[in-house]
Amino acid sequence: MATNVSAQARAQSTSFPAMALIAGWLIPGAGHFLQRKWIRGGLLMVSIVAMFIIGLALKGKIYSPNTGDLLDILNFAGDLGNGLLYVLARIFDLGQVTVQVATADYGTKFMVVAGLLNIISAVDAHSLATGRKRS
């Protein structure tokens, strides 16, 4: 029975799973948009982009590739999860100031967590595309 449900879900899947994963990573919510999950994709996009922008507005730091402290490397990995948002922030030289107040530290964490949440949503879009997640 479970196999039939899974097979039906796979048959209903219209897009390539890898494309949903990569699109979801580059643009928050895009993986869900590809599967015509407009409301879910929109909510994911608004949440992740808002967290990233609030992080920037709080003067949070954006990490660049580094081989220093382990926590710096992990924070960079989290920031990288933001996809094109991270690339844009680096191009426009945003988030490069030194953290001086507590709320700026919150901003840094907002952007790292936004990246991690974006990875979760991209994987969710991939699961929807493969049929591993029912709906």
Added chain:
Amino acid sequence: MTISHFGAVLLFALFTSIVFGITQRSEPRTMIRFGAFCFVLFVGGTIAASWIMWMIKH
């Protein structure tokens, strides 16, 4: 932009709960319930931790 510490908690809990609700459940009703559960847990956990730290200090 300036924000209070509690305001930051509320925003963080709101956005994180939305993503958790959508990605960790399959049905819309359970998504809302799980999202609300996460939000309450985030905010409640922060308030509880704050009181514990206050009691340790005093």
